Amino acid sequence: MVFGTTHKVRSHRLGRRRKKGGNRMVVAPWIVITLVCVVVASGLTWGFVALMRSGCSGPIYRVSVAAAPSLAGTLQDAAQAWEATGPEASTGQCIGAEIREVGAAEASRAISGDWDEVSLGKRPIAWVPDSQAWASWLASNETTAGYVNSDPLVLGQAASVLAVPSSKAAELGWEGAPPTWADVLAAAQEGTITLAAANPRTSTEGLVAMLNATGDGSGTFAPEAMDTWKAAIGSTALADSAGEQLAAYIDAPDPARVVTALDYQVEDFNRDNAPADPLVAVTPSDSRVSAVATYLVLGGGWVSESDAAIAEAFGGYLEGEVGSGGFEDTELAPVDDPAAALAQTTPEVVGEAVRTWQVGREDLHVLFLVDRSSTTNGETVAYNGEDLTAGDAAVQTAIATVRAMESTYRVGMWEYGVGAGEDVPYREVSGLTELSEDGRGNLETDLYDVSDNSYEGGSPLYDTLVAASEFMNGQAADGALSVIVVLTNASQDEVSAGSAEATAEQLAGPTVVYTVGFGETDPANLTTLAEATGGAYIDAPEEGDVLAAIGG
Incomplete structure (x- = not known):
């Protein structure tokens, strides 16, 4: 068996959609009283049996399971049903599974990169993509091949x-x-x-x-x-x-x-x-790949043996449900031959296909550096037919650029100014986030929020840029262009140590810098910094975005 143990459980429906309500009927009071007594007695009996059957005690320790949206409801039902059986760890602690809804494409990228716990929840111990092709894609990369269980459980398929x-x-x-x-x-x-x-x-x-x-x-x-x-x-x-x-x-x-x-x-x-x-x-007659939904226990370095054992135990419960016909999802057809279903995709084929598709379609990883020093409030510029402070125009330019980006891009933001951070003159407002619908909306909100911030003193660009370059170099990934976009109206940096030339020499690595100058800024220093990385200085637009100028 896939997870080593077959569980005999009673069948129960786990469909995603449920109908509630219905026609009201008038029921005689004596019938109601009788039914209430039966229900109460049954509840007491069930509670006694559950108590006798369960040897665990204390709060339930749950491992995180990332599930595709189409499957999350069904998996949540299954997790609740499993917990009702009183599963326990070898220590006697109650255990369970916490289902988090995460799109398969988003999960595959986050598992192989930086998992954002703020938006996605805890890093998963198990993963339920709605197609095994995503696991094959993850396994096609030498770095992440070990993250994928080689013996997944097939839950069903969609054509x-x-x-x-x-x-x-x-x-x-x-x-x-x-x-x-x-x-x-x-x-x-x-x-x-x-x-x-x-x-x-x-x-x-x-x-x-x-x-x-x-x-x-x-x-x-x-x-x-x-x-x-x-x-x-x-x-x-x-x-x-x-x-x-x-x-x-x-x-x-x-x-x-x-x-x-x-x-x-x-x-x-x-x-x-x-x-x-x-x-x-x-369905074209020569189609051979369907969307085969699977349950996989992950094998990354963040997965402890104890957590993996809990995830395996939940997988064993799911396996029993699938085998008995108890696992029912309205969007999945049963699979007669799980081995054949898994063989529809391989890491070699999926990897070659996706990489060939990506040729000419390079993703962007962008970090905006938004200047919030006092100089940004001291100058008015024209943007989108309005007179705005240079700082607000910079924020509007960043928002327009984010809105023009594709959903596979990852974007983050730092603001900088004297005192922005505890010991440094910059602050991470948003980490690199994939531009899903929620990710894009959250980033826009963060950009609007920083327009309320202002830091007295000069513009500490040099120190901020060196730190940002080191950060982005550490996030560099194959198939993605790593970019820093500086938004400022300051011509000089009299806060940081060194000069523009000395700072430019420290900007080594794959990350490219683009500097966007607003108002009466002198572009000389900004040009020096950008061109040292293969980037360029850009005059701020009077409306719209700068996506085309930074490689999008």
Whole structure:
């Protein structure tokens, strides 16, 4: 068995959706009294049995489990049911599992990098992605290969499909005779359909669709097929998720628009929106990769033996539920052959496909350094048709840049000024955060908040920049451009030791610096600092962002 132990448990439904309420019935009082007595007696009996059965005592120690949003509710139900059985550690302490909802794409990046406990909760001991392809991607990297359990538990699967308007599916004859992926890509290139793909770096539906479209039908990657895939989807059709593409279909129905999706997403869309031209889930005939949901106990250095043992115990409970049919999720179909399902993706194939996809699509890791010294409030500049202080214009420029960035980018912010930190003239406001919907919103809020801060004295740019460069060099990752963006109207730094030239000599490493000057600033020093790293000085825009200027 996957986790070494088979658990015999009674079946119970773990579906995500629950209906509440219903018709009210008038019930005779004597029936109510009788039922209450039975329920109370039953409750006392159940409580006595549970007490006798459970040997643990004290508070429950729970390990963190990161689960994809579509599975988090079902896993939470399972965790509660498991805890009701009174599981205990060898020490006699009560144990359990805390389920945290984390998107599979976001989790795969955070597990391999800096896990943000503020937004994502405790670093996970176990992981439940909605597709094993994400675990294969993590395992494809030599550094993170050991993080992934080589023997995961298969929970179920969702089919990778194309959401095709019914009228177009009938016109093309795709309902009765599904096309091959080559047929689909040819139709897109000919203009017969518009292939609206989800980003494989941000969505499960996008990742499995790309793996199917670029495979050779025998489980290996075909590089030439990636060129065809990229040409077929173009650059304008890409979105972060199928949800965005499906929402666009509601806003502007287009019978030629075909969306990469998972089967349950099409079902949910039709039920929730009742479109005049319903969508049909079409599975290309040569598709071999589905979204196989798995439970994995992680093996990173943060995972202790005791925590891993608890996660394994929860996995054993899940295994028993899956085997008995008790694990039911409305968005997953059962898997008859778990070994074959896991073999749909391998680290070698997923790694090669994703890396080939990334060619020409470099991610950005950006750290904004926002000057909040007193000089930023002493000058007025024009931005977006308004007269703002230089400091407020800098904040607005940063916000506009964040809004223009892709969701796979990671962005952080420091503010600087004399006394900003306890022993240093800068303060981390936001660590590097992936621009998910919540991440982007939180960062914008932080940027607005720093506009209320002002520090008396000069602008300590040099000391701040050296510290920021060391920080970003330590965060550098393959496939990502590491950038620092300085936003200031100060021409001189009379606070830090040394000069612009001496500071420039300390800015070694892969991180590139761009300096954005507002108002009457003298760009000489800012140019020296930026060009030493391969970056550039940028005159502050009167509206909009600076994304294009910094490599986006």
